Amino acid sequence: MRFRRRPAAEDETWDDVPAAQTEEEAVDSEAETGWQTTTAGLSGAARLARIGAWVLIASGPLLGVASLLGSSSPAQGAPVTAPTAQSASATGPGGWAQLYVTAYLEAGQGTESSLSPFFSGSVTLTNTPGKRSATSTVAVASREVQPGYWAVTVAARVAQKTSKGAWVDAGLQYYQVAVQVLGPASAGGTKKSDDSAAGYAATALPAQVAAPASLKPSSLGYGxxxxxxxxxxxxxxxxxxxxxxxxxxxxxxxxxxxxxxxxxxxxxxxxxxxxxxxxxxxxxxxxxxxxxxxxxxxxxxxxxxxxxxxxxxxxxxxxxxxxxxxxxxxxxxDTAPVLQRDSGPALVTPAPDSDDSGSTDASPSPSPSS
CATH class of the missing domain: 3.10.450.540 (Nuclear Transport Factor 2; Chain: A,)
Structure with missing residues (x-):
């Protein structure tokens, strides 16, 4: 902006006052600074600033909602870990079935109530209680029939009392027990939380079954x-x-x-x-x-x-x-013998009783002692 000096009156001093800018001078000034400030321009900029402020005020709630939604959803590209499914454990049903078989073998007429913690159905026993006893038990097989419902096979070493009161070994016997579980998967149930208590119940009396097939193991690697x-x-x-x-x-x-x-x-x-x-x-x-x-x-x-x-x-x-x-x-x-290469185990089916085999070479079964 240029200033011109005007002649002062006799009682006045010289002052510098701005002179009106010509269009050519305005263009020159614009070229030197790169921008031009006018009253109209300032008025428009103020209006734009006020409009921008109102836009920010109006969009505030929308930005807050977007921020909330963004924080509640996983970041794009971040790995999402799927929950690990916990397999139901057979330990609880197996151990409970062993207790049930032990109580069942020792129960008899008049002591049916000893089975009530295991089986709530009606039970009538005619044998003398205390004639049999399980000296040891172990669950040899457990299969989940459906979620929370198990079929457990228990092997029991049974001792039996004779008429003279002596105990004799009655051999290894096998019983199948149906067990229903209410509780977490760690106890054999279906609940996801391990904090919940577990409960067990038999849906029937034990069923005595045949021994499982034996196994012929692989050949050993010591030739x-x-x-x-x-x-x-x-x-x-x-x-x-x-x-x-x-x-x-x-x-x-x-x-x-x-x-x-x-x-x-x-x-x-x-x-x-x-x-x-x-x-x-x-x-x-x-x-x-x-x-x-x-x-x-x-x-x-x-x-x-x-x-x-x-x-x-x-x-x-x-x-x-x-x-x-x-x-x-x-x-x-070493913890176990070395197995021979290309040698695998094989199931061995127990031989049937002589009465059922139909073979004339089978040895007769010994008569029971009186």
Missing amino acids: TDRGNNPADPATQTISGFLNAYLAGKGGLDRYTSPGVTLQPVAPAPYTGVEITDVADDSGNASSTTVPSDGAVRHAMATVTAKDDSGSSYPLTYTLSLHSRGGRWEVASL
Whole structure:
């Protein structure tokens, strides 16, 4: 903006007053600063500012709702972890079924009420109570028929009282029990919360069933039978190790590889251990030469352990041996025998009774003693 000096009156001084800007000068000023300020422009800017403020005020609730919705929903791209489904446990129904079978075997006429904690149905017993007893029970199979409803098979070692009052072993018997559960999945039920209490009820009396099929296991991976040769270095190591492990004779570190830490059975349950047979995967039963350092051999030893009363007990141990310095050392006491490759187990169906077999070669069943 330029100023012009006007002539002052005789009693006035010179003052600088703004002169009206020509269009050309305004253009020049605009070119120099890049913007132009006018009264009309300021008035429009003020109106725009007021409109913008009212827009912000009006949109405030909408922005608040959008923020609330955004905070309640998972962030886009963030992984959402699905809840883990808890499988129902068979431990509760299995243990409860064992108690039920124990009570059932001991109950009789006049003691039917002893079954009421397990079965609420009507029960009439005619046998003398206390004639049978379960010396031990174990749940050998549990199947969930439907959610919260289980079929449990219980094996019971049964003792039976004779007419003279003596107890005799009645053998291993199997009973199937139907158990309904109300409670969390950890107790066999269907509820999701583990804080809820669990309840069990039988829907029927136990049913005595046949023994489950037995199993023929896989062949073992010890194809070389070395016998009990006391001159065999591997047998010597195994014998010394097991005598230290079971009978407390010497330290284990004399027979183990460096870095192997094993603890003997304490207190020692036996006074001595004798090797009955050793089988391994060496492939050569006659060779007793210890190979060069680092060779590995898996062995299975059958032993006879004697206690301080003179009684003997057979035991089987599986070990991994490593060669070092011209002798065998125990690298590990294995938890299970090595299985032979390409060998699988097979179910063995129990043979039927001779009366049902229809075979003339079947031996007659012994007559019951009177």
